[in-house]
Amino acid sequence: MAKQPMLKFVTIERDMPEKRDAELRNKDFHEIYAEFADEKAREQASRCSQCGVPYCQSHCPLHNNIPDWLRMTATGRLEEAYALSQSTNTFPEICGRICPQDRLCEGNCVIEQSGHGTVTIGSVEKYITDTAWEKGWVKPITPAVERDQSVGIIGSGPGGLAAADVLRRAGVQVTVYDRHDRAGGLLTYGIPSFKLEKDVVMRRIDQLQQSGVEFVLNCNVGEDISFDAIRGKHDAVLIATGVYKTRDLTGPGSTATGIERAIDYLTVSNKHSFGDDVPEYEDGSLNAAGKKVVVIGGGDTAMDCVRTAIRQGATSVKCLYRRDRANMPGSQREVQNAEEEGVEFVWLAAPKGFAGDPVSGVMVxxxxxxxxxxxxxxxxxxxxxxxxxxxADLVIKALGFEPEDLPKLWGVEGLDVTRWGTIRADFTTGQTSLDGVFAVGDIVRGASLVVWAIKDGRDSADAVLDYLNDAKAVAAE
Incomplete structure (x- = not known):
């Protein structure tokens, strides 16, 4: 009788990949978690209870078939595990690194609720696809049939890239427009390398380019090209711009020099990590070295900022949040990592105003x-x-993001928005008020998680294909 390969949570304790010592990792921008070794990945995957109703799967926005690819990993069927993981998730190795598993799959693991500690789903997910890249199992997309229809995607973040992947697999010609000099959106310029090293993102973009996806970079819609021109060039358009307008602070002194937006601060840091020449970093205006830094906010963006400031050599880093630890929106795992690295959290504290210009303090x-x-x-x-x-010598505003006024910015009539400024679109298909124009991700649902943007991009791409098929059928009549 074959030995039971699973349900080992009773005899094997939960174990995470080794985390680098805080005193070492807070001096560089490399990822803080090591990779699982093959044997350790098998061991941890074998802890899965293979429950009849997998809450891990139902609480994953992508409904990844987690129990099955854990079983495949535990039994050495790694290439099959990769194929299954990739079938529902365009970027498993990215989600394995940055998803808040403690709130999603792992947070709903049945064996944790029975006191045994959750399966380390995210780390196994990352291991599967990193191994697939090393083994050469990840190939450029080769559609069975090329179609003569094209789709323009505005925004190269996770939602846009996920849609590009699905559409390209169906043989559609895809062009992605982005305002930045590199594709990837917040994956490239918003999330620091210690959570997501940039070669992980760049190899996915390279895969899409090798698959025939065209990227038009340094392209501001409404300035370098009109929205109508994009719409006229393609059979359908998908908007995946994300939300980048920073919620602002008011109060005395709020316009002082040294009070900066989180997105500007993180973008400059990431550009510097790429080796770019960044004047704002070199002149110190967006560089925390030698400064007392105060970050205002309690979400994951605030955690990215405080941990970046530590690595840049700030003399002190404090995070102000108006609620307590239990009520903060950010990942508790990220808070723990930040505390280990030397960040001080000031709970139940809110800014009333600012002293000095340049800023010298926050009135709390x-x-x-x-x-x-x-x-x-x-x-x-x-x-x-x-x-x-x-x-404070540097104050960073990390209070969340709101949508830009795209109809006004792009000069578009008939593109309906909600009272929050997000694009009004069907949540299943992404169809907007304009024929053949779809929208996905944060620009529809508001600031959210990368995994939700991936889901939206994949779902909407299927709806775009239906739209293109209907258009082709009408043209053939």
Whole structure:
């Protein structure tokens, strides 16, 4: 009788890939987790209970077939595991690195709820596809049949790239337009290398280029090319711009020099990591070296900023958040990593204003949590008379992102938006109010996770194919 390869969670404890020591990793931008060795990946995958109703799968936005590829990994069928993982997720090695597994798949693992510690799903997912790249199993896309129809995609972030992949596999001619000098969107310029090393992103973009996807970079829609021109050039258009407008701060001194947007700060840091000549980094305006840094916000972008500032050589890094640790929106794993690296969190604290120009301090109001608001979270309330000044040479605003006014920016009539400024689109298909124009990702749902953008891109690409097929059928009549 064959030995049971799974359900080993009773005898094998949960184990993560080795995490580099904080005193070493906080001095460079390399990823902090080592790779699983083959034997360790098999061992950890074998802890899966293969439950009848896999909550890990149902709580994954992409509904990845997690139990099956864990079983394949545990039994040495790694190439099959890669094929299955890739069938539902365009970028498994990226999701394995940056998804908040503690809130999604791993956070809903049945064996954790029974006290045994979750299966390390994200680390195995990363291992499977990194191995596939090493073994040469990841190939350029070769469509069975080339189609004469084309789609223009505006934005080369995860949603746009996921859609490009699906459309190219169907033989559609795909052109991706992006305002930056490199493709990848926030994967390239928003997320620091210590979470996602850039060669991981670049090899995917290279794969798409080898597959026939055309990238038009340094291209600002509305300036370098009109939206109408893109629409006229292609049989369908997909908008995947993301949301990059920073929520702003008000109050005395909020326009002082030294108060910067998170997206600007992270973009400059990532450009520097690529080896680019970045004046804002060299002149110190967007470089934390030797400075007292205060980051305002409690999401994952704030975590990226504080951990970047530590690596740049800041003398101190503090994160102000108006609620407590239990109520912060960012990943608890990221908070722990930041604390290990030397970041100080100041909970129940909000900015009231700023001292000096250039900025020399943040005027802080201490808060307490009151009654729940409409979302069920306790609302922060000001504690009168508890104000103080937090010294700062660099203040980074990481308060979340809002959509740009695309109809106005692009001079487009008839493109409906919601009261939040996001594009009004069908959540299943991405179809907008304009015929043949689709939209996906954060520009539709608001600032969200990379994995949701990938799902939206894949789903909408299928809807675009239906649209193209219908158009072809009508033309043939």
């Amino acid at each position: 109001q201490k808060m307490r949590l009151g009654a729940p608001d409409a979302s069920g979270r306790q609302s922060p309330e000001v504690i009168e008379g508890a104000d103080y000044v937090e010294e």
